[in-house]
Amino acid sequence: MSEPREIADHIEHVVEGVWHWRIRNASIGGAISSSHAIDAGDGCVLIDPVRLADEALATLPPVEAIVLTATCHQRGSWRYRRELGVEVWLPDGARPGDEEPDRRYDEGDVLPGALRALHTPGPDARHFSLLWEPDPGVLFAPDLFASTKDGELRFIPAEYQDDFAETRRSVERLLDVPFGVLCLAHGAPLTQDPHAAIRRVLA
Numbered sequence: 001m002s003e004p005r006e007i008a009d010h011i012e013h014v015v016e017g018v019w020h021w022r023i024r025n026a027s028i029g030g031a032i033s034s035s036h037a038i039d040a041g042d043g044c045v046l047i048d049p050v051r052l053a054d055e056a057l058a059t060l061p062p063v064e065a066i067v068l069t070a071t072c073h074q075r076g077s078w079r080y081r082r083e084l085g086v087e088v089w090l091p092d093g094a095r096p097g098d099e100e101p102d103r104r105y106d107e108g109d110v111l112p113g114a115l116r117a118l119h120t121p122g123p124d125a126r127h128f129s130l131l132w133e134p135d136p137g138v139l140f141a142p143d144l145f146a147s148t149k150d151g152e153l154r155f156i157p158a159e160y161q162d163d164f165a166e167t168r169r170s171v172e173r174l175l176d177v178p179f180g181v182l183c184l185a186h187g188a189p190l191t192q193d194p195h196a197a198i199r200r201v202l203a
Helices: 077-084 164-174 194-202
Strands: 012-015 018-025 031-039 044-047 063-067 087-091 103-105 115-119 128-132 138-140 145-147 153-155 181-183
Touching (some): 012 181, 018 181, 153 194, 164 194, 181 194
Parallel strands (some): 044 063, 063 087, 087 103
Antiparallel strands (some): 012 018, 031 044, 128 138
């Protein structure tokens, strides 16, 4: 099973309508695994969810759907599908996971919560970032970067990626995408000038 054994005990508010939680994931050497939820109007959508303590999960709006950015981020999704009775979305053509998703998506599709799918290959051939467009605009860019202890970005090491050159090209294209907050699968969100941080990584 791909679900980490660790459980996050609290949720952090990122910006209006966006929440973040994380664990130190023993299955990847104790590195941070981060997850998010967005306000979907009458409920919320979970993105690449690691498991939350029940009392923390109860502070979120009712979960309406789960969106995975790649097969490697299944995490607690199948558990939550069973417990909450919601659908799991996975990229079309993604590698098989532990279970079969309910829905598939591709480049440009609008997903639950009005998330827009952006194909950002490199970490995996079927790796996607997700753009949530309400002001200030939030980009969920899972395995392109991680954040350091001092809040800077770094590339995920090349040995953990299918094609690092493709990752770099995907990152370059993100400079043309309008957003004011960058959320990661491995580290804390960046809320101050994420485009500048991306340029520093590329330099």
